[in-house]
Amino acid sequence: MALSRAECVALDAADPLSRFRDEFVLPDGTIYLVGNSLGAPPRAAAAAVARAVEQEWGGRLVGAWNASGWFDLPLTTGDRIAPLIGAGPGQVAVGDSTSIAIVKTVSAALGLRPGRRVIVSNPADFPTDRYVVEGLAGALGGYEIRDVSGPDALPDALSGEVACVLLSEVDYRTGARHDTEAITALVQESGALMIWDLCHSVGAYQVDVSAADFAVGCTYKYLNGGPGAPAFVYVNPRHQDEARHLLTGWHGHAAPFAFEPGFRPADGIRRFTVSTPPVMSFAPLNASLDIWEHVDLAAVRAKSVALTSLFIELVEEFCAPYGLWLVSPRDPERRGSQVSFGHPDGYPVMRALIDRGVHGDFRAPDVLRFGFAPLYIRFADVHDAAVLLAEVLKKEHWRDDRYGRRLAVT
Amino acid sequence: MALSRAECVALDAADPLSRFRDEFVLPDGTIYLVGNSLGAPPRAAAAAVARAVEQEWGGRLVGAWNASGWFDLPLTTGDRIAPLIGAGPGQVAVGDSTSIAIVKTVSAALGLRPGRRVIVSNPADFPTDRYVVEGLAGALGGYEIRDVSGPDALPDALSGEVACVLLSEVDYRTGARHDTEAITALVQESGALMIWDLCHSVGAYQVDVSAADFAVGCTYKYLNGGPGAPAFVYVNPRHQDEARHLLTGWHGHAAPFAFEPGFRPADGIRRFTVSTPPVMSFAPLNASLDIWEHVDLAAVRAKSVALTSLFIELVEEFCAPYGLWLVSPRDPERRGSQVSFGHPDGYPVMRALIDRGVHGDFRAPDVLRFGFAPLYIRFADVHDAAVLLAEVLKKEHWRDDRYGRRLAVT
Numbered sequence: 001m002a003l004s005r006a007e008c009v010a011l012d013a014a015d016p017l018s019r020f021r022d023e024f025v026l027p028d029g030t031i032y033l034v035g036n037s038l039g040a041p042p043r044a045a046a047a048a049v050a051r052a053v054e055q056e057w058g059g060r061l062v063g064a065w066n067a068s069g070w071f072d073l074p075l076t077t078g079d080r081i082a083p084l085i086g087a088g089p090g091q092v093a094v095g096d097s098t099s100i101a102i103v104k105t106v107s108a109a110l111g112l113r114p115g116r117r118v119i120v121s122n123p124a125d126f127p128t129d130r131y132v133v134e135g136l137a138g139a140l141g142g143y144e145i146r147d148v149s150g151p152d153a154l155p156d157a158l159s160g161e162v163a164c165v166l167l168s169e170v171d172y173r174t175g176a177r178h179d180t181e182a183i184t185a186l187v188q189e190s191g192a193l194m195i196w197d198l199c200h201s202v203g204a205y206q207v208d209v210s211a212a213d214f215a216v217g218c219t220y221k222y223l224n225g226g227p228g229a230p231a232f233v234y235v236n237p238r239h240q241d242e243a244r245h246l247l248t249g250w251h252g253h254a255a256p257f258a259f260e261p262g263f264r265p266a267d268g269i270r271r272f273t274v275s276t277p278p279v280m281s282f283a284p285l286n287a288s289l290d291i292w293e294h295v296d297l298a299a300v301r302a303k304s305v306a307l308t309s310l311f312i313e314l315v316e317e318f319c320a321p322y323g324l325w326l327v328s329p330r331d332p333e334r335r336g337s338q339v340s341f342g343h344p345d346g347y348p349v350m351r352a353l354i355d356r357g358v359h360g361d362f363r364a365p366d367v368l369r370f371g372f373a374p375l376y377i378r379f380a381d382v383h384d385a386a387v388l389l390a391e392v393l394k395k396e397h398w399r400d401d402r403y404g405r406r407l408a409v410t
Numbered sequence: 411m412a413l414s415r416a417e418c419v420a421l422d423a424a425d426p427l428s429r430f431r432d433e434f435v436l437p438d439g440t441i442y443l444v445g446n447s448l449g450a451p452p453r454a455a456a457a458a459v460a461r462a463v464e465q466e467w468g469g470r471l472v473g474a475w476n477a478s479g480w481f482d483l484p485l486t487t488g489d490r491i492a493p494l495i496g497a498g499p500g501q502v503a504v505g506d507s508t509s510i511a512i513v514k515t516v517s518a519a520l521g522l523r524p525g526r527r528v529i530v531s532n533p534a535d536f537p538t539d540r541y542v543v544e545g546l547a548g549a550l551g552g553y554e555i556r557d558v559s560g561p562d563a564l565p566d567a568l569s570g571e572v573a574c575v576l577l578s579e580v581d582y583r584t585g586a587r588h589d590t591e592a593i594t595a596l597v598q599e600s601g602a603l604m605i606w607d608l609c610h611s612v613g614a615y616q617v618d619v620s621a622a623d624f625a626v627g628c629t630y631k632y633l634n635g636g637p638g639a640p641a642f643v644y645v646n647p648r649h650q651d652e653a654r655h656l657l658t659g660w661h662g663h664a665a666p667f668a669f670e671p672g673f674r675p676a677d678g679i680r681r682f683t684v685s686t687p688p689v690m691s692f693a694p695l696n697a698s699l700d701i702w703e704h705v706d707l708a709a710v711r712a713k714s715v716a717l718t719s720l721f722i723e724l725v726e727e728f729c730a731p732y733g734l735w736l737v738s739p740r741d742p743e744r745r746g747s748q749v750s751f752g753h754p755d756g757y758p759v760m761r762a763l764i765d766r767g768v769h770g771d772f773r774a775p776d777v778l779r780f781g782f783a784p785l786y787i788r789f790a791d792v793h794d795a796a797v798l799l800a801e802v803l804k805k806e807h808w809r810d811d812r813y814g815r816r817l818a819v820t
Contacts, residue, residue, distance in 0.1 A: 027471070030471070034471065034472045038471060038475075041464075045467075046460055046468075049460070049462075049463055050459070052459075053456045053636070053694065054435075057448075057636060058435040058437070058451045061440070062444045062447050063769075064637070070638075096506065097506070097659065097685035097686055098685060099684050100510060100657065100659075107549060123671045126660075126669075127660050127669045127670065127671070128660035128685060130672075131659060131660055131663060131672075131673040132657070132658060134672065134673045135655075135657060139517060140549060226463070227688075229688070230688065245545075246549045247542070248545030249507065249538050249541060249542055250509070250537050250538035259536075259537045261533045262540075262541075262544065263544045263545060274510065275508060275538060276507055277637075277638045278507075278637075278640065278691040279637035279638045280636055280637070280690045280691045280693065281688040281690045
């Protein structure tokens with residue numbers, strides 16, 4: 001027997017992270033299980049952007065580039081993200097998007113492995129990773145993209161021709177979490193460089209990139225940086241002197257205000273910045289990092305495991321007759337902070353669930369995804385979500401909408 | 411004899427654009443002649459970002475991607491910029507930075523001119539243009555970058571090997587404005603493609619890109635979009651079906667939410683978007699475009715010519731004995747909305763001028779730059795700026811600071 005709602009409420013009362021919920025804004029009546037897609041806004045985000053507009057831009061105008069630290073935002077913000085991924089100061093630069101970050105890191109990796117002409121990626125990872133590699137490889141010419149269906153297929157895919165491997169630490173559809181330590185070692189033993197996509201792991205638990213060669217990630221999921229908040233790039237210090245990437249904009253120049261005729265890369269991580277940072281998009285991210293400074297990542301992981309395990313248990317108990325199947329790994333060690341279930345009527349089921357205030361999302365053809373952000377999701381929310389999911393599934397009557405999609409009759 | 415201050419005040423009273431000044435926030439006592447670097451904040455910018463944070467992100471959470479139009483921001487915002495540059499709907503996409511926009515357009519141009527292996531650029535243009543082309547050409551291999559010192563040198567540089575020409579419409583140092591119509595025709599006659607950098611022209615007057623092949627530009631100078639506001643890309647409709655660029659992120663995919671394994675470009679301008687747009691940075695830009703919708707660009711240009719001509723006249727009259735020389739073209743037809751003067755003590759002169767509330771900027775080795783944004787700069791401001799510049803230059807005593815730079819003793 002899974003926990004009762006009262007027992008869940010008791011767990012919330014004892015939760016060491018419960019005080020963080022008030023740091024976020026969530027509409028009444030919403031159980032927000034989409035923090036793995038777009039995190040909820042920090043309560044301080046509105047004041048942070050107001051300050052950036054009124055005091056910094058309005059008060060100091062162009063002088064704010066120095067006086068308000070705008071110019072260095074990519075590096076100062078990077079140093080704040082670093083501890084969340086097991087990196088040190090001067091190893092993380094923030095800016096652009098994850099797609100652009102992949103161009104930077106893959107192009108840098110190819111430059112560090114001249115003569116090796118294969119890029120390994122997993123077509124099941126979030127598609128932009130693959131699309132970007134495809135565009136880059138096509139433009140550069142002479143590169144092969146080698147598919148792996150997952151980490152298990154890596155040993156066969158690795159050869160002396162592989163320059164780099166780009167993999168997502170957590171699968172965006174299934175929530176499966178890979179063994180980064182073992183995979184990184186395997187890739188590096190073959191002489192290739194390992195690039196991790198941390199979009200679905202940063203903020204979900206303590207990431208450790210210290211062995212990796214490069215990493216990228218976004219800041220708008222578990223990190224709550226806001227829609228389209230800038231992405232980050234991690235570059236292992238052992239590569240920083242030699243790594244050169246394709247996107248050589250003036251902010252990555254050794255002397256950006258000397259206006260020299262030729263590009264000369266800045267020392268260290270700064271060469272991985274490209275151009276004028278989007279200051280307004282950094283404001284909510286830094287408001288969120290003000291919270292993250294006080295967060296114990298071990299407690300985040302413990303609660304994440306408890307929330308996701310509880311959700312699986314409750315859903316399997318309440319929804320047993322309704323044809324759901326677990327897509328995510330059952331072993332919490334192999335799971336991120338996300339649970340996916342399959343259902344043939346996944347799309348209308350999710351629609352009906354959202355109508356009841358439980359926000360998850362749907363990934364074709366049949367996956368219901370639920371993300372659990374431990375800073376603001378409660379055990380009672382998990383219980384309520386499972387109850388409401390069962391209520392939706394129990395409905396026997398469906399009708400087709402005008403697009404031919406099945407909808408629950410409520 | 412140049413105009414008196416009283417005559418300038420009278421011009422302001424008769425100025426059809428004077429009502430726009432109240433739409434912008436400027437600190438008291440500041441004469442802000444750096445709108446060519448970072449435009450002043452629209453008064454509505456603070457409310458716009460507050461709305462984006464509180465009502466859209468806070469109120470709709472991930473649902474705002476559709477409900478608040480976030481997903482389409484790059485195209486809806488592009489359609490609002492289009493009229494300012496002589497483009498039509500579906501021809502402009504907004505996102506990323508100017509440097510990234512150059513990667514998109516140059517890589518697309520190279521793809522449209524296979525076999526041609528020369529990229530022409532002007533090393534005197536803003537350095538990032540050149541840096542980015544250098545990074546791209548270096549990565550692709552087999553390309554030559556051919557320097558032109560200016561448009562006059564183009565006829566000699568153009569040959570059957572030239573794939574594309576990237577030039578800035580207005581020179582960021584001198585404010586010189588090029589004849590885009592003649593240059594575009596010349597370039598296209600040679601079979602090459604013309605890419606205009608409009609950073610220093612958009613919002614300064616009615617730009618006309620309709621003959622160009624591609625254009626890029628930033629939105630944080632005369633357009634007042636905010637620090638690091640997203641850049642734009644213009645693609646002539648005749649190229650939209652064939653143009654492919656290097657940065658193939660998921661937002662440029664024909665079916666971004668189908669999560670297909672391979673990249674398939676979206677129809678039209680959407681393929682020039684890359685990834686999740688930085689929503690917070692779009693908010694002030696759209697607040698500014700709410701103003702620009704009501705602006706008569708012919709009036710902007712007329713006032714810009716009047717302001718810059720007056721400034722030249724007043725400075726030359728008041729500062730005649732002090733060793734200044736005019737760097738910008740004297741003919742207003744050949745000038746953007748910027749005036750540059752040279753002075754051997756340019757750096758300390760600008761420092762002293764800023765201390766007096768007149769904000770311009772300095773570009774090594776000896777250029778004082780002054781930008782005139784006709785929506786918020788008044789004729790009286792121009793008069794006051796010239797008087798204060800003369801006051802600074804009149805000081806005879808200079809001392810060297812600890813960096814060996816000469817400072818005015820005030």
